[in-house]
Amino acid sequence: MPEFHHDQSGFATLVRLAAETEECLFENIEIDMHATRWFDADMCAAFGAILYRLGKNLNTVRLKNIPSRIATILSKNGFLSHYGQERIPDRWGTTIPYHRFDVKDDRYFAGYIEKELIHRTEVPSMTLGLSKKFRESIFEIFSNAVLHSHTELGIFCCGQIFPKRHRLDFSVADLGIGMRRNIQQNTGLELSPAAAIEWATQGQNTTKRGSVPGGLGLKLLSEFIDLNGGCIQIVSDAGYWRRGQMETVAVPLSHPFPGTVVNIEINTADTNSYRLTSELSTADIF
Numbered sequence: 001m002p003e004f005h006h007d008q009s010g011f012a013t014l015v016r017l018a019a020e021t022e023e024c025l026f027e028n029i030e031i032d033m034h035a036t037r038w039f040d041a042d043m044c045a046a047f048g049a050i051l052y053r054l055g056k057n058l059n060t061v062r063l064k065n066i067p068s069r070i071a072t073i074l075s076k077n078g079f080l081s082h083y084g085q086e087r088i089p090d091r092w093g094t095t096i097p098y099h100r101f102d103v104k105d106d107r108y109f110a111g112y113i114e115k116e117l118i119h120r121t122e123v124p125s126m127t128l129g130l131s132k133k134f135r136e137s138i139f140e141i142f143s144n145a146v147l148h149s150h151t152e153l154g155i156f157c158c159g160q161i162f163p164k165r166h167r168l169d170f171s172v173a174d175l176g177i178g179m180r181r182n183i184q185q186n187t188g189l190e191l192s193p194a195a196a197i198e199w200a201t202q203g204q205n206t207t208k209r210g211s212v213p214g215g216l217g218l219k220l221l222s223e224f225i226d227l228n229g230g231c232i233q234i235v236s237d238a239g240y241w242r243r244g245q246m247e248t249v250a251v252p253l254s255h256p257f258p259g260t261v262v263n264i265e266i267n268t269a270d271t272n273s274y275r276l277t278s279e280l281s282t283a284d285i286f
Contacts, residue, residue: 159171
């Protein structure tokens with residue numbers, strides 16, 4: 001694919017790669033990237049998850065003929081250091097490093113998003129109350145991957161600042177059972193992959209048991225994105241879901257992704273300050 005963007009066509013390419021290599025065992029796999037003219041670096045989370053699964057199936061994976069411009073980007077965020085290339089210093093500070101977390105690494109993940117995402121100057125201004133909820137919403141994506149996806153291969157994260165586009169993108173991917181199977185196993189609902197994502201993004205819906213609340217993280221993120229002018233994308237199983245510009249798209253993909261990917265795009269040109277409704281005072285209202 002000449003250009004690899006974080007959009008429906010980019011994810012379609014990824015799930016095709018996952019499907020084509022699903023049965024590979026003890027093989028030497030070469031992925032030729034000579035025709036790739038652009039690669040959105042935050043897509044390393046989903047790409048890296050697929051390649052990691054191939055490695056766990058005892059395949060040897062090699063990326064070859066990577067154009068120098070793309071190799072520089074993927075070396076700055078640390079992705080290519082997993083495939084034999086040295087890391088390049090990120091002097092402009094536009095990368096959110098590629099990282100794989102084990103399911104027990106919740107403290108390290110919390111520190112990672114605190115340092116690499118929450119406190120970035122590009123993120124619009126938020127009150128302490130909203131910033132806390134925003135942090136909790138991102139952390140819930142990690143928690144969902146641990147609690148619901150049953151992944152044994154970890155959670156993959158990466159992000160990128162695009163100064164010219166005025167965008168900050170951050171992605172979290174897992175190699176679990178996906179939303180559709182999780183919902184079916186815990187609620188009995190038989191939904192299509194795209195409908196399952198739609199169901200999971202509604203604040204009142206959750207598969208968590210007991211007194212622990214759930215399902216609010218994606219709803220809060222969606223509400224913030226609506227106000228901010230960014231977008232949120234989710235790929236799970238063979239479903240693709242996108243919320244942006246106050247509109248939702250939910251469509252099937254030709255092949256399943258072997259887990260779930262959540263991509264958040266923040267509009268960094270947004271100069272508004274945000275707060276929770278509960279933080280409004282009478283002075284703000286009148």
